[in-house]
Amino acid sequence: MGYPTIDASNALWARAQGLIPSGTQTLAKGPGQWSDGVAPKYLCRGKGSRVWDVDGNDYVDLVMGVGPLSLGYAHPEVDAAIAAQLKDGITFSLMHPLEVEVAELVRDVVPGVESVRYSKTGADVTSAAIRVARAFTGKSKVLCCGYHGW
Known part of the structure; x- marks a missing residue:
């Protein structure tokens, strides 16, 4: 088993250069934290403990969104509470x-x-x-x- 293809991730990273200072809004989420050419740079969705990158590869997110996602992504009860509050404004x-x-x-x-x-x-x-x-x-x-x- 080889490394996943991360071409779309690398293409987004190239677009970010010069547009976003340091290429990222949050250094803790930036690609400097991970092995270049191996790890994805952009995630586009998550469910439970799993995340998917922009190339369609899925991973177990051991970092948990850099800490705050102890219940995982798209948790039904959390999502319902957020949706209810959004109806009342934030x-x-x-x-x-x-x-x-x-x-x-x-x-x-x-x-x-x-x-x-x-x-x-x-x-x-x-x-x-x-x-x-x-x-x-x-x-x-x-x-x-x-x-x-x-």
């Missing part, structure tokens, strides 16, 4: 009741949690953790290492 200019409801759920399920702060990215959370560590310890330097994801 990205409002004011807060939404789900912010309070989910914070209460996290507080009730995770031992020791007193308050909840939402964030859009791992980098935002890492910055916040460093600020909290500095405030708590009174020190300006924080030693850290490793990937800031989960």
